[in-house]
Amino acid sequence: MPADVAPGDIYRRDRFYRDAAGQWQTKYLLVLAGTQDGDVVFRLLTSRVHGRPECPPCYHGDPYAGFYLGYLGGELTAKSWLDLRRQDDYDGLSFAADLTASALTQVATLAKDILCQALDCAAKADDTTRQQECLMRDQRTALCCP
Numbered sequence: 001m002p003a004d005v006a007p008g009d010i011y012r013r014d015r016f017y018r019d020a021a022g023q024w025q026t027k028y029l030l031v032l033a034g035t036q037d038g039d040v041v042f043r044l045l046t047s048r049v050h051g052r053p054e055c056p057p058c059y060h061g062d063p064y065a066g067f068y069l070g071y072l073g074g075e076l077t078a079k080s081w082l083d084l085r086r087q088d089d090y091d092g093l094s095f096a097a098d099l100t101a102s103a104l105t106q107v108a109t110l111a112k113d114i115l116c117q118a119l120d121c122a123a124k125a126d127d128t129t130r131q132q133e134c135l136m137r138d139q140r141t142a143l144c145c146p
Contacts, residue, residue, distance in 0.1 A: 001031070001033075001035075001036055001040050001092055001095070002040075002092060002095055002096040002099060002100070004099075005034075005040065005095065005099075006029055006031065006109075007031050007033055007034075007139050007143070008018045008030070008031065008110040008111075008112070008115040009029070009030075009031045009034055009106050009108075009109050009110050009144070010028055010029070010030050010031075010045065010072070010076070010106070010107055010108040010109065010110065011017070011028065011029050011104045011106050012027075012028050012075070012106065012107050013026065013027050013028070013029060013052055013098070013103065013104055013138060014026050014103055015103060015107075022083075022111035024101075025069060026106070027044050027045070027079075027140065028076065028080075028116070029042045029043065029044050029045065029090075030042060030043055030044075030045060030082055030110065031131060032118070032119060032122060032132075032136055032139065033119075033132070033135040033136050033138070034076040034092075034133075034135070034137040035089055035092075035131070035135060037048075037091070037092065037119045038092030039089040039090060039091055039092045039095075040089060040090040040095050041089050041090075041132050041135050041136065042085045042086055042087060042089075042090055043082050043083055043084060044082075044087065045069070045076070045080045045081070045082060045083065045123055046066070046081050046083045047079060047080055047081075047135045048081075048082070049079075049081075049138060050063060050064050051064060051102075052065075052066035052068065052081045053068065054065055054070075054088060055068070056070045057069075057115065057117065057122075058121035058123070059119070060121075060124065060125060060126065061088070063085065064084075064085065065083075065084035065085065065119040065125050065126065065127070066081035066082060066083055066084055067082040067084065067102055067118050067122065068081050069081060069082060069110070069114065069119070071119070072108055072110075073108070074107055074108050075107055076107065078107060082118055082121070082122065082127035083129070084121070085099075085127050086127035086128075089132070089135060113145065116140055116143060116145035116146065118119030119137075119139055119140045119143075119145070120136075120140060120145070122136055123136040123140075124136055
């Protein structure tokens with residue numbers, strides 16, 4: 001993971017994907033952990049409810065698993081959930097290059113208590129790989145989460 005990047009950091013990724021009309025769309029992502037190779041374990045944020053509850057905040061049911069983060073403030077003005085669907089790790093060199101090119105911009109950092117809960121919830125998600133689960137649990141230990 002790049003040196004200035006830490007678990008709990010939220011980044012805006014401009015030009016994340018193209019929509020049906022071919023227009024670039026922005027996504028926000030939460031850094032959860034880093035791999036030994038320097039890659040970034042992350043999950044996307046969403047403001048779309050799609051059956052995700054606010055209570056309990058950790059939800060692994062259908063149609064979409066998520067972790068309710070609430071109103072985060074700043075440019076994240078809507079209620080937000082951590083989308084717990086599978087994400088491949090972000091290549092560390094690409095992440096660093098995207099930071100340098102301003103394609104990624106840090107917009108917020110989660111409070112430690114919320115990050116600890118999000119790590120626990122994401123580690124238990126069906127789409128989380130075994131390696132990602134271990135890294136998230138190790139990160140919880142490093143943060144001295146309860």
